[in-house]
Amino acid sequence: MKTYQDILFSQEAGVAKVTLNRPSVLNALSPNLIAELADVARKVSLDESIKVFVVTGAGRAWSAGVDLKALNESIEGGHFSNFEVMEMGAAFILTLQAMPQVTIAQVNGYCYTGATELMLAFDLVYAADEAQIGDTHTKWGIAPKWGMTQRLQQKVGLMKAMELSFTAQPVSGKEADRIGLVNKSVPLAELESTVNQVVEKIKGNSAQTIAAMKNMYYFGAQHGLHRGLEYEWQADFKITDREEFLRNFEKNK
Known part of the structure; x- marks a missing residue:
């Protein structure tokens, strides 16, 4: 597996783990980070030795969402177009749901908007009680493209999904657990061990x-x-x- 710039990758005993690694900007989704996520997910999907794929974030956030500043700079520099970035995010989501491995989002902190859309595409989601999870598309005047309006209502029901989107107010990990947005929330200090326990149970099955x-x-x-x-x-x-x-x-x- 190649070395990446904006993510950390490790693999051990049937488990691949990615850490979003732009903590100074709350792991905001730059075009390069999205491209790296799509690339690593595709490679993991082809590796039969891997049974579980876990994604978490460095520092205080899972991800604060799409990095609009980096996106604009990338477009102006001719590196990526807005359409290419949307396509890469969609490709990552499609790979997550098509890959034979179990995918787990380990949501350790802030998770907003585009990042929430990515989170919704994982098979399982475990969050810190202290996490803040929300959809702020309406706050910024940006329509979603990665499945927010469809997957969010599947998780929490139509009226609750519309309330979350229309108010643009985040919920804590505890509240996300209560409304069915995540599988379970635990104190941040227990999050990694909780996910590890789930991973071990999965690895013991076919x-x-x-x-x-x-x-x-x-x-x-x-x-x-x-x-x-x-x-x-x-x-x-x-x-x-x-x-x-x-x-x-x-x-x-």
């Missing part, structure tokens, strides 16, 4: 079955109950690690 079920969950979320039930009934996934798990079950009875 990676191929998890990948198949992830595929079916997202199909149903995107196409509705009737088509989802048909898809699940008709799906024929190749799961070659089943016999190993059945043998272990017999041994442990």
Whole structure:
């Protein structure tokens, strides 16, 4: 894996971990950071030795959202266009949801707007009680492009989603837990160990079955109950690690 400028990458015992590493600007999503996220996610998705992909942030934030200053500078310098940046973010999200690995957002602090859109695309989200999570598109006069209006209402319901977007007011990690925006919130000091515990539970299960079920969950979320039930009934996934798990079950009875 290559060395990146705006993210830190590590891999150990079946787990890939990315840390957004622009703490001086609250890990704001510069065009380069988004490009690096898309690149690393694509590479992780092709690595069968990795079972779980975790993304967290350095310092006080997971990410404060799209870095508008860096975006403008990049456009003026001819490095990226606004369309290219939107495309890269969308590609990252598509990779997250298509990859066979379980993806986990470890939200350690501020998480706003474009970053919240990215967070919503992870399979699982664990947040610090102290985190602040919100959608401020209406505050800045910018329409979302990475799925906010669709995924947020799937998580918390239509009226709550509209309230969060229309008021542009963030919620704490605790409140995010209460309304179903995250899987669980814990004190910041316990966040990493909580995620590690979840990761260990996941690693003990059939990676191929998890990948198949992830595929079916997202199909149903995107196409509705009737088509989802048909898809699940008709799906024929190749799961070659089943016999190993059945043998272990017999041994442990």
